[in-house]
Amino acid sequence: GNFDSRSMVGRGSSSAVYKADLGRGVEICVKRVMLSGPGDVFLSQVRRVAVLRHPHLVPVLGCLYHGSEHLLLLRFMHNGSLQELLHGGDDDALDWPRCLRIASGMAKAMAFLHRQNVVHGNLKPSNVLLDHGYEAHLSDYCGFHRVNPAAVRPDGGSWTAMASPDPYAPPEAGKEFQEGTAEGDVYGFGVLLLEMVTRSTRLNDPDPGNARQMVESARSAWHERRVEEVVFPRVSATCGDTRQLVACVEVAVACTADAVAHRPSMDIVAQALHQLIRSMENLPPRIHASSA
Numbered sequence: 268g269n270f271d272s273r274s275m276v277g278r279g280s281s282s283a284v285y286k287a288d289l290g291r292g293v294e295i296c297v298k299r300v301m302l303s304g305p306g307d308v309f310l311s312q313v314r315r316v317a318v319l320r321h322p323h324l325v326p327v328l329g330c331l332y333h334g335s336e337h338l339l340l341l342r343f344m345h346n347g348s349l350q351e352l353l354h355g356g357d358d359d360a361l362d363w364p365r366c367l368r369i370a371s372g373m374a375k376a377m378a379f380l381h382r383q384n385v386v387h388g389n390l391k392p393s394n395v396l397l398d399h400g401y402e403a404h405l406s407d408y409c410g411f412h413r414v415n416p417a418a419v420r421p422d423g424g425s426w427t428a429m430a431s432p433d434p435y436a437p438p439e440a441g442k443e444f445q446e447g448t449a450e451g452d453v454y455g456f457g458v459l460l461l462e463m464v465t466r467s468t469r470l471n472d473p474d475p476g477n478a479r480q481m482v483e484s485a486r487s488a489w490h491e492r493r494v495e496e497v498v499f500p501r502v503s504a505t506c507g508d509t510r511q512l513v514a515c516v517e518v519a520v521a522c523t524a525d526a527v528a529h530r531p532s533m534d535i536v537a538q539a540l541h542q543l544i545r546s547m548e549n550l551p552p553r554i555h556a557s558s559a
Contacts, residue, residue: 276296276347282298282299282300282301283298283299284296284297284298284299285297285299286343294343295328295340295341295342295343296325296340296341296342296343296344297338297339297340297341298338298339298340298341299336299337299338300337300338300339301335301336301337302335302337309330309332309337310330310332312409313327313330313339313409315385316385316408316409317329317330319379319380319383319385319408321375321376321379322372322375322402323372323373323375323376323379323402323403323404323405324376324379324380324404324405324406324408325341325342325344325396325404325405325406326341326342327339327340327341327409328340328341328342339409341406342404344396344397344398344404345397345398345399346396346397346398346399346401347396347397348392348393348394348395348396348397349369349392349393349395349396349397349403349459349463350391350392350393350395352392352397353392353462353463353466354392358466358499358501359501361463361466361501361502362501362502362504362505363502363503363505363506363511363512363547364505364547365401366463366464366502367511367515367540367543367544367547368401368402368403368544369395369397369401369402369403369463370403370460370463370515370540371537371540371541371543371544372402372403372404373390373395373403373405373456373459374456374533374536374537374540375537375541376403376404376405377390377405377452377453377456377533377536377537378532378533378534378536378537380405380408380452381449381452381532381533381534382534385408386447386448386449386451386452387405387407387408387447387452387455388447388451388452389407389408389447390405390435390452390455390456390459391433391435391455391459392459392462394406394407395459434458434477434478435454435455435458435459435478436451436454436455437450437451437454437455437527438454438525439451439527448527449532449533450527450530452533453522453530453531453532453533453536454522454523454524454530456522456533456536457482457518457519457520457521457522457523457530458478458481458482458519458522458523460515460518460519460522461481461482461485461516461519461523462481463502464497464498464499464502464512464515464516464519465481465484465485465497465498465499466499466501466502467481482520482523484497485497485516485519485520485523486520486523488516489513489516489517489520492513494509494512494513494516495509495512497516498512498516506547507547507550508546508547508550511543511546511547514539514543515540515543518531518536518539518540522536
């Protein structure tokens with residue numbers, strides 16, 4: 268089919284995403300994936316996840332395919348992705364309350380997927396979409412990143428040219444198309460949580476060494492009780508209780524444990540972050556005095 272590049276709202280290593288206006292105020296996203304292999308594999312994957320409904324998942328509305336071209340119809344999210352919020356240049360856009368609520372929504376969605384025996388396997392900021400109220404909704408949980416892409420992208424380029432190491436992948440990750448694991452999801456969540464709290468712009472550069480450096484830095488700061496040194500100033504300034512920051516970093520450090528068996532389940536992570544939100548809501552607002 269014909270797609271207008273002006274309608275493109277995102278592009279990944281094996282897909283492109285377009286905004287479609289159906290009229291009468293109805294907007295959807297069309298994810299265009301070029302995959303090799305029979306279309307029934309695509310359909311079986313979509314059918315498996317299309318029935319899943321959760322407040323923090325982007326709903327799958329339908330799908331189409333013709334040859335290697337596969338289209339996934341998704342609900343449109345008006346505030347873009349967490350990637351844009353993290354690296355869009357507005358440091359004030361992601362304060363502590365918003366950071367914590369986005370992280371909690373992500374954790375709840377991941378925990379739900381794991382209870383359905385679905386591994387996300389591709390958690391990263393561009394796959395966390397934000398609605399009008401900046402509530403988080405996970406996308407790309409259909410598993411297409413684990414299917415061999417077709418040789419040519421929708422825009423005619425090569426997939427290989429766009430391939431890059433994944434900074435959110437766990438240390439035990441192997442081959443490019445290896446099946447993901449729930450424990451790998453937990454590790455990726457921990458890296459993303461640290462990125463939100465520390466605002467490590469180094470992760471915008473897809474070098475896995477940058478993520479490793481961020482994890483090691485947070486781990487040392489937590490053990491040495493100097494967490495505030497690694498927390499982004501805007502996040503720290505909008506948190507009414509330093510103990511919450513310490514608890515949040517502790518969750519992230521646990522998630523990014525090198526030993527798979529030492530990582531908590533996403534259910535435990537979701538419960539911990541939910542308790543932090545309840546604690547935050549019971550605190551008086553933090554007032555910033557302006558200098559005279």
